[in-house]
Structure formats: C-alpha cells, structure tokens
Amino acid sequence: MVNAGRICCITAPFLLTLAVLICMVLVFLAGTFDRNKTVDDFYFLKIDLTNLTLAPSTVGTGNGDNATLLAGALQAAKQTLGMKDFYTIYLRSYCSWNGNDLYANCTDPKAYFWFNPIKIWGLNSTGVPVDTYLPKTFTDGLDAYHAASKAIFYLYVGALSAAAITLVVGISAAFSRWGSFFTTFCASAMSILLICASATATAVYILLKAALNESLKKDYGIQSTLGSRFLELTWIGTAFAVGAGFFWLLSVCCCSGRSPYNPGNKEARRTRAEKTPYTYERVGSPYMGPSDHQSMPLNTLGPQGYAPQRPAHMGSAYEPFRPQGV
Template sequence: MGKAGRIVCIFTPYVLTIASLICLILVGLGCTNKSSSTLNDLYFFRADLQNLTTANSDSSSALSSALSAANLDSNTTDELNSLLSEAEKAMDLKDFYDIGLFGYCDGDVTNDNFKTTNCSQAKAGFWFNPVQVWNLNGTGVDDILPDSLQKDLNTYKQVTKWMFIAYIIAFAATVAELLIGITAICSRWGSFITSLVSAVSLIFTIAASVTATVMYVVLKNAFNKALKDYGITGSMGKNIYVTTWLAVAFSLAASLFWLLSSCCCSGKSPHANRRNRAVSAEKAPYTYEPVGSTYAHGANQQPSNVPVNNNMRTTAYEPYRHV
C-alpha cells in the first residue's frame, strides 16, 4: 500500500506537468502549418491589410493632423503611398499576416473568412519585419516610416529574442521535470528535486507569457497609430494567449503538488513499520536471571549423608536465557 500510495501522490503533479508541456508545444506550433485551422488560430499578432488604401496630400484635416503628430509631411506621405502601392501591385500583398513564435502565415479574406494560403519556414528567434515581408527592402521606406513606429519595431526585434529564449527554457525545463519526476516514485527526495526543476519551468513560463502579452500590446498600438490611416490595422490573437496562460496555470499547480509530495507520502508501508517495531521488542539482549526458588529449595533438600556447606549461596544463575 505504501508504494501504491506514493504513485497516487505524484500522479496529480505529473498530469499537470504534461498539460503544461502540451500548452507550450501548441504555442510553438502556432502559424507553422497552413493546412491546420487549429494551428492557424494560434497567433500573437495579426496585421490586417484587406482595407489597404492610399492617402494623399489632399486628405481631410483630421488625417493631416494625424500625419503631423506622426512627424510626416506631405512629401513623406506621398512617398510612402507610392511605395505601398508599388508593393501591392508587385508583390500582391496578402489580406492579412499572422505572427507566431517561429514564423508567420498570410492569406486572403473572403466574406470575413480568413483563409491561410501560406506559412513561412520555422525560424529560431523569428520576428516579423514588415519591410522585408512586404518586399520593401531597398526602397528607403525605413527612412520615411514614423519615428515612433521605427522605434517600436526595433524594441520588438530585441525583446523577441528574449521571449524566444524564455519559451525554449520553459519547454526544456518542463521536459526535464517529467523525466526527473519518475524518481519521485521512489522517495520524497525525488519529489524535492523535481519541485526545484518545476520552479525553473514556472518562472520561465511566466516570463515568456508576460513578455509576449506586453510586447504585442505595444506593437498593436504602434501599428494602429502609425498605419491605420493607410488601412493597415493590428490586432492580437486570443487562443494563443489563453494557451500560454493555461501553461502558466498548469505549471503553477504542478509546482505546488510536487512540493506537497516532497513533504508527505513517503512510500513506506505502516504495517512494515509495526512489524519492525514488534521484532525489535522481541529481540532483547541475552541476560542473566536467578533460578527460581524451586531450584533453591531442591538444593536445600540434600541427603542426610551429604555434608552441606552453609556458605553456599541459595540462588543460582542460568548462563544464558533467551527472552
């Protein structure tokens, strides 16, 4: 019963760890397969170009004010319009671009139905560069993009590297947690070591999830502020954030149960302990004990013809007596 109870005790954290690992895998697989509608719905950020338009210097006063706030004069605006128009004609810009952890997917929109037609090759440390993806390299668009957007894109590029590393460490630590967790079947020391690894997994899962959430909120605001007047809008996904925060929840619960299993459920049978105590009680050391009065009385009833030594002790001892 002791070993069986130990297995039951670690079953819960083991299942929670597997659930956290599955969530992390789904986050990594988002936007990697154009044929999977489930994976296509796992994206951090969507750049929507289906309403792409070109503004001109004769736009409304509201648009002019927005351009002035973005430090864009009329010549810069005309140049950016021209570059976007050329890119739309030359490259056949897609209606939307979804960003995942290892790459992006693009596609067309028909009757509000987003259909993915292509996904990029998976790449470690991927970051979405609109200038490169939209085939604007060598056009000088970097120099005419709003300063605020350019700054946010540079920050996004740097933070993406940290986010990717955090997800990889979280994934590796969760796998190690499952492997080391097998030793928890044998002893509470195994649970204690597993709880330490679980803490590492939890820390980096939280760090990756927080980084992704905050970073893409900033990127969405930057897109909408600088490019909304051109019909380009940014939005955040939903399913991938639910998935990554579920990974955090499962990892937290697993850490608590691993720690609990290191404090209880030793795996030793209580019946075995009672038997050991009973055996110890029965195995008393060898002792000398006085022989009963019967032997003394018999010793005093000597035949009359046998001399009796009055100095003889009336008690005797057994050499060894087992208790």
C-alpha cells in the first residue's frame, strides 16, 4: 500500500528530475528544425560573417601576404561557394542563413558532430591552401574544440540517459526507502554527468569563441558570440540535477513507505492489541474471589443473599447481578 506521506516526500525530487530531462531533450532537439526559434535559440556559438572584409591593419605587417590570401579565399567562398551570413552551432548539427531567414538550412543531426569552418565554408575549394595561412591561434582553438566535441556529446547522452533511468527507478521510491536508496545512485550519476557536460561545453566554446575572434574578427570582420540561452538552459538543468540528487538522498532517511496499519509490522500488532472501548469483560465473583483489579464484587446479591440457580448442564459458574427488587 502506498503511503500518502511517502508520495509527498518524493514529489519534489521527481519533478526536479523531470525538469532535468526536459532540459536535456531541448539540448538534443536544438538545431534540428528549420526556422524554429523555440528550440533553435539554444545554440552553442553563433558566427556572423555579414561584415566580412580585409582590414587595412594586415597590410605592411609580417602576416600581410598570408592575411591577404586568406581574405581572398574567404571572399571567394562567400561570393561563389554559397557561404552564408550566419552560422549557429549545436550539439548535433548547425544552421546557416542569409539576411532575416532566421535558423534556416539546419543540417541533419548526427552523433559526434563538430563544426569545421574550413570544410563547411569551402575554403579548400577556392584554390588557396588555407591550412598554410591560417593563424596559429585559430588552428589551436579548432583542434581543442574538435578533440573535446566527442566528450561533450558522450556527457550529454549520459546525462539524458541517467535522467530517464532516474525517473523510472524513482517510481519504486513511492513504496519504500529502499527505492529511494537505489534512485539516489541514478540521480548522483545524472548530477555528475551534467555538471561535467555543462562545464566542459562552457569552457570549450568560450575558448573557441576567443580563438575565432582573435584570429578573424579584427582582420576579417568575422565575429563569434556565445549562445546565452544555451548556457542558461544547461546550467539551470545542472541546478535541477543537483537539487534532485539532494532530495532523493533526503527521501532515503524520511517518510517510510510502510503503513503503520500493516499487519506484518510488529509495532502495528502491539498497537492493535490495545483494548477497544465498550467491550465486555468478565468481572470477579464471590465464588471465584475478587480479580486482581478489584477488592470487592461490583454487584451485591441483595439483602437475602439470593443467587439464581443455573441448570446443571450449564455448569456451576455464574455471573453476579443486582436483583430487580433492590
């Protein structure tokens, strides 16, 4: 039998776990629907190429020739290869569009996705060996992002799976504290995985944004910005996960799921053995002597000591009573 107090005890962690699952689903759905502002706003990074240009500061420097060649490759890619004005990067895909056609041309989602601007922008198709002319800060940041992208994907998949498992196992917590005990393990794994995923994604994309802006913003007018809504989503989900783990642990110690009226409970049996009011109890008699709880009979036999005679087949025991004439 499910205890109402037990249900109240696990309601908070169950709802918090459900909120974590919703946050993770949004992370996985982001960038998978064209022109869907509801989910496509949760991008990791946005790259703006509307102001693509060759800055005069590159001319006359040691890197002037390289900068000129790279700028020419970028401009050729934009003019002839269909490079878009905007790019948004997600966990499993990216979107690209021109002008006000927001979040258009979203690619099919795939596992272990990472955004390779050299390939996606078609820079190698311009006839210029851009790998030779790319700034070192750009290549270092891109390599670090590529190496971490698979770990980020695994961590978010693990967090999503742990949230779903925690919800399923959490149903057993409604019946006993043992259910909460096992659910706490799942919730702890969910919290750890999501903390690691949020921290890794935040750090990697901050470094990638810094590398892109340092290499491309000043000389080429390409600006990158972090997705604030994604950061809010992943860290709010992390806070929910930590809160869920704490309350699941608290439910192990509080609100036993066993009913106090369970016949299998020894304490319940001792409680039920109490005397019920208004029940009949045999009183002491002059024949058998007073009981342990009374020093004299409750009823007298009348002035003449009259006592009713009982038939022989009913035995000699009798109940004293007060005669009607008294």
